Every structure is written in structure tokens, then in C-alpha cells.
Amino acid sequence: MTLARDAAPTKRLDGVGSQSLGSDGGQQRVDRGGATLIGALALATVALPLLSWAIGLYDRVTHWGKVVHGIEGLLVALIVGLLLLGWRDREQIDLTDELAALLTMFVGIMFGVAWELVEFVRDWSLYSDVQKSNSDTMTDFLWNDFGAVVAAVLAVRLYRHALAGRERQVLGDAAAWLVDGPSRVLDRHGMLVTITVTVLAAAAVLAVWFASRPLPGLGLT
Amino acid sequence: MKGLHIESWLLRLALLATLAYQLANHNTSGATVAGEGFVVSLVPLLVQRLSKVHVPRALEFAFVLGMALQFISESSKLFELFTYWDKIVHSTLVALTAVVGAWLLLGYRDAFGKRIPTQFAALFGLLMGMCIGALWEFIEFGSDYFGDANLQKSNGDTMTDIIGNDLGAFSATLLGVWFYCHVLNDQQRREMGEVAVWLAHGPRRLFQHHGRLVGAALAVLFAGVLFLSQWVDRNQPALASGLANGHSNHWDFVADPTGGTLVLAGDWVADPRGICRVNLEQPKPGSEKMGLLVLAPGEAYGVDGQPYSVQVRYFEERPPISQGTEMDAGIAFGTRDAQDFDLLEQSALHDLLRLDHYVHGKRRDLREKLYRTHGNEWHMLSVDVAGAHVTASVDSQAIFAVDNVPSTSGEIGLWARTAAATCFSEADVTVGAAG
Helix, strand or coil: CCCCEEEEECCCCCCCCCCHCCCCCCHHHHHHHHHHHHHHHHHHHHHHHHHHHHHHHHHHHHCCHHHHHHHHHHHHHHHHHHHHHHHHHCCCCCCCCCHHHEEEEEEEEHHHHHHHHHHHHHHHHCCCCCCCCHHHHHHHHHHHHHHHHHHHHHHHHHHHHCHHHHHHHHHHHHHHHHHHHHHHHHHEEEEEHHHHHHHHHHHHHHHHHHCCCCCCCCCCC | CCCHHHHHHHHHHHHHHHHHHHHCCCCHHHHHHHHHHHHHHHHHHHHHHCCCCCCCCHHHHHHHHHHHHEEEEHHHHHHHCCCCCHHHHHHHHHHHHHHHHCCCHHHHHHHCCCCHHHHHHHHHHHHHHHHHHHHHHHHHHHHHHHCCCCCCCCCCHHHHHHHHHHHHHHHHHHHHHHHHHHCCCCCHHHHHHHHHHHHHHHHHHHHHHHHHHHHHHHHHHHHHHHHHHHHHHCCCCCCCCCCCCCCCEEEEEECCCCCEEEEEEEEEEECCCCCEECCCHHHHHCCCCEEEECCCCCCECCHHCCCCCEEEEEEEEEEECCCCCCCCEEEEEEECCCEEEEEEEEEECCCCEEEEEEECCEEEEEEECCCCCCCCCCCEEEEEEECCEEEEEEECEEEEEEECCCCCEEEEEEEEEEECCEEEEEEEEEEECCC
């Protein structure tokens, strides 16, 4: 049986790529709708925690951290969901809306996990004090995941009912551009990337494990 | 014999052997768990019968391996006997989930000629495994929150579970996809796809026909759980009337192990080391209950915000490996009864200093910090209380301070949860001296 990878998907919905965007000004404004939405969402994703930190909202408003976690999970999942659906249609991938929504939730949930992992490693290795308790971490997860689930449903609805055909194509083009580089690296140097990631992960785990513990055989701390 | 998946039946045999072993040792709860595991391990056969699709050998093995590992570990209390056993089990289960997720999607693609890149299916399996691992932590959190199951020992425990899960999912997905592409034949791939479609058919129809209803039901369920989480903590007991104001005091438990104390929970016995929390009822590893010994019974400390500090000298005995791993000592304060109090706890097992508020016997953690101590050593633990402000120290070193600690006025006491013995040689309470 031939694997789908062997028949690399290259067909597009109607042969429209990023270079064939509408030529008149009005059409370009419509085309840019999807990209503008993604840009605005990405900007909000970066700005929200930075502004919260700069204004001191974490200290001034009770549970502001939970609000930020919920909104961040929602924004990241919404971006990924829209790009995923656009990429699916552009590359004609056989992915149902339900599976796309599920995958979007997965990415949103994993964003929250990655955030907490960064905080944990930072606390462990730099003796900082970001994660206050297990309940603090779990409620961070909870609000992040809630945002991700809402965003997955919202992304599918937005994509199907609010975005025009050409806006979807712009999303698909943007997703294809984002995926293109990593995909080529994995295709050409998959084994190298795997080994590098494995070594880095093992080194990180060992570094975390032996932080302030004696190194075996060396008697060093 | 051709259709017999011998390796899966060997695993089921291991579950039955565990069941027989537990019955022979009169361990009915362990036998029940092993029996449940055997029944769950038969699910692939049920799927095969209902769907009329042969479940591929590799798929059945992955499922039965996961179930055997989980249920034998649970039945034999391996989680409590070996310190990091849960990391092995968690990461293996998540790894198998990731592999199964990727296999089913790849099989669906190949069986029905769908356009899905292999890398995309691998990513799907990877994320699915990782997310199920993360969501499993919610099950544990909920069990602890509503049932005081004590599954999540600390933030570090939760986070290292997740790290183990993610590493397991990553490596297993790579191996699983390689196995699918290079070892499985066309028929096995097609069977994977047919099983995937059969499994997804019901949920897909449900979401397609009643999506809004399912969404609304889930939203109501989520709101209900949030409401319940606040509701279970209602009616926290007030400070009992008739208690005298606490005064400064000193206890030397080596000279007088029980003087000026009252047992509120657990077995406390005199010992050359002082007063010790032990388990006379000899619970199974992991089932140790907390013990609470009130100091100066009938006296309330911290009334009207008066500051006070409590300092104890303790020893957490390292248990033999067959007995369990629990080694915790603590100071209870703001005690209203055996179920409602604040607690500063140091665990030699989890390298952890933690401040908790117990409500109706259920732990609500307020603050924790990694702080390493060892078993079979003497240490000093102290807590300074000034109204709702609490400072925690170990060996005269301040570790953290917390504001807004609830209900800090009340009786004080010694607290321990242990698999062997946690002993206290002396204690001091000083009124008006909190920092």
C-alpha cells in the first residue's frame, strides 16, 4: 500500500497561491482579512502577558493570572485552528472539521503545558518563585484548556461561516508558508533532528534532575 | 493457533496470576483491581466481536500491555513501594496512547485512500498522547480535591509526570510510526483503519446530530464542577467558644512524651526519640492516614490576630522498602477539629515544604516550595503566624511567607503521615513573637 507521504499533496483548491491575490485594491483588502485577523490575534497573544506584567495587573487584580492563561489558550488555539483549516483546504487534506477541532484543542492544551513546563524548569533551576502550588498550576491548566476548547469551536465556526473563500486561501497560504520550512528540514534531516531533539531533551532532564544534587562519581554539586 | 495473539494472552495471564496471588494473601481490594484489569483487557475482543473487524495484533498488544501495567501496579501497590514507579507507568501509558492514536489515523488514511501526510498523523498521535497525559492530571486533581485521594503529592510530582509523559509520547510516536511504515503489512493497516472508523462512528454521529446539545451539556457540567468546588468547602467550623487564650509553652517529649497533649487522630506512642506517630493498624503502602496530636488542648492561639510562633524538632524514619515510602511531619495550627486546620508540612519523600488549609478533611494547598531534607535526620520546623500572614521555616531558614491564610486562630498541634514512624522530641510555642 502506498503511503500518503509518497504522494506528497501539492494540489490546491483552485490553483490560487499567494502570488495570485486580487489585483484591485478592494479585493486585496478582502484578501488580507484572514491575515489581518491572524496578525491581530498573534499580537494580542504576545502583548497580553507583557502588558499585564508592565502595568502590574498580576499583583493588582486577584486571579488576573488565570484570566491571562484562559485568554492565551484561546488566542493560540484560535490562531492554530484557523491556520489548520486553511492549510487543510489548500492542501486538500482529508481532515474532517471534528478532527481539526480536536487537533486545535490538543495544540491549545499543549501550549498551556509548555508554558507551565517553562515556569517549572525556571523555578527549579533558577530558584525563582513562579509556580506557587500544585493547585495554582492545575487551575492555570484548567483556564488555559477552557480557552482552548472554546477557541476550537470558535475557529471552526469562524472559518465556515464568517470567512470568505479568498480569506481562507490567504490563511492556507500563510499556514503553508509556516509549515514549509520545518517540513523540508524534517524531510531532509529527519534523523538528525530526531537525534538532536532527543539529546537536548535528555540533557535538559538530567540538568533539572541534578540541579543542586551531587553529580554521581564526581562528588560535585 | 494462527489467530491467537499469544503475547496479549500472556499479559492477561499475568493479570489472572496477580488476582490469584492477592486472593491467596486475603487482599480482596488488590484482587478486585486485578480482576477489573483482566475484564478491561478483554475490550479488544469485544470490539472485534461487535465490529466484525479483526483487531490487529499490534493494536491489541499495545492496549493490553497498557492495562496490564496499570492494573498490576495498582493491585500490587507498586506506586507506593517504588518511589518513581508512577513515572514509568504514566509515561508508558501515554506513549502507548500516542502510538495507538497515530496508528488509527494512518490506518484510516490507508484503508480509505485519504490524503493525510504521515508526519501529520504522527503529530496527531503525539499531541493526543501528550494531551491525554495532561488531562489525566485533572482526574487526579479532582480526586484529591473532592475525595482527598492524595494522588498529586506536589507540584513537582505533577510537572515531572507531564515531562515523563511528553518524553514517552515523543519517542513512542517515532518508533510507532516507523513500525507502522516498515513492519505492518497492508492487511494489518487496513484493519487498523476499519477499527478506527468503527470507534469514531458513534462519537462522530453524536457530534454531527447533537453537537450543540453535547456542547451545552459539557458547558453545564463544567459550570457545575466549578460550583461544586466552592460548595463542598461551605460551613467551615468557627472557633469553638470557651477556649482559653493560648500562652507560651515548651514540651520535652523525651522526658514527658504525652504531657499537655491530646490525640485528635491516629496512633501516637512514646519512644526514646520522643512522641511518635506510628501505624498500629498497619495500612497498605499508600493508605497511611494522617495523625494529629493537639498541644495545650483547650487553648486557642492567634485569637484577635495575636501573633504566635510554633517550633518543633522532628525525625522522619525511613521505612523499609516493603512498607511504603511516606515520610511527612508537620505543625497544625488554626485547628478547629480533626478535619479543619492549617498545616505546615515537610516531606522527606517529596523534598517539599508545603502550607495547606484542610477543610472537612480535604487538603487545599496554599503554597509549596521544593526544600530537600532526608529521612533518618533531625530537623527543626517552625511557623510564624501574624493574623493571616504566615512565615514557614526549616532549620531556622525562612523558606516562604504567605498572606491571606484562612482561619489561623485555634489550637495548635503535631501532625504526621508516615509509613514507619515520625517522631517529635520537643516543641515550643511563643505568643507575641511572630515575625
